[in-house]
Amino acid sequence: MKPAQSPLLQSTYELRQAIRSKAHTGPTSGLVQGAMQGNVVILPADWASDFLLYCQKNPVSCPLIGVSEVGDFTMPQLGHDIDMRHDIPxxxxxxxxxxVENRSDIEDLWQSDMVAFVLGCSFSFEHALSQAGLTPRNIEEDVNVSMFETNIATVPAGRFFGNTVVTMRPYVPKDAIRAIQITTRFPKAHGAPIHFGSPQEIGITDLNKPDYGDAVSVKDGEVPVFWACGVTPQVAIRNAKPPICITHSPGKMLVTDILDTDFAVL
Structure with missing residues (x-):
């Protein structure tokens, strides 16, 4: 993996500092384009092996890009001075x-037996889409991406099971084909879409009522395109019922120093 270039490194560090100081509390889509963003799951160590296996069995929904040592809230492999207790909006x-609650930091909840997992995020391929003239609608409208729970089952592992969560971005058919080609190159950011067209086929009844994030406009002639989403573990967490688990709020990610192209298939 090649290191990030210094301007990007500086920008990602500055954004994390802004998040840490509570100066930025909103979604991270479209911010520091070119940087890999990550979904976060933090669990006690005695639940970590089950969750690791769940990720390994569901690599499209849960593409692992980092796992901490037990009790270590830093992620040096993902970025300079990352603190998992503070650096998520x-x-x-x-x-x-x-x-049970939303928080701007988790310092007082951190336990010596906790393990942090970071999973790739589709925000990381939005830069490539934008460069190709396919700027996602959520970036155009300056809102969080639309996320939906589906009827597509994941592969169970240990105590974790549940259905897949997806993000949705609308495109006219010819642009949807190009978007599929582009995102296939980013397997650690969920890769190619898992469905496009009729949302009812995957259990989505109303595109204007996402389960997470914000609704975006779908224009005449456009079709909804659905990518697997790293919020999928939050469904599995509800089912597994660990005594404590901490995640990111959907759309408010860990921004790393890794380039989105570092994991790309060229």
Missing amino acids: EYYVYRDGEK
């Missing part, structure tokens, strides 16, 4: 599978 806290 908003955290969800789950207890026994129920989301």
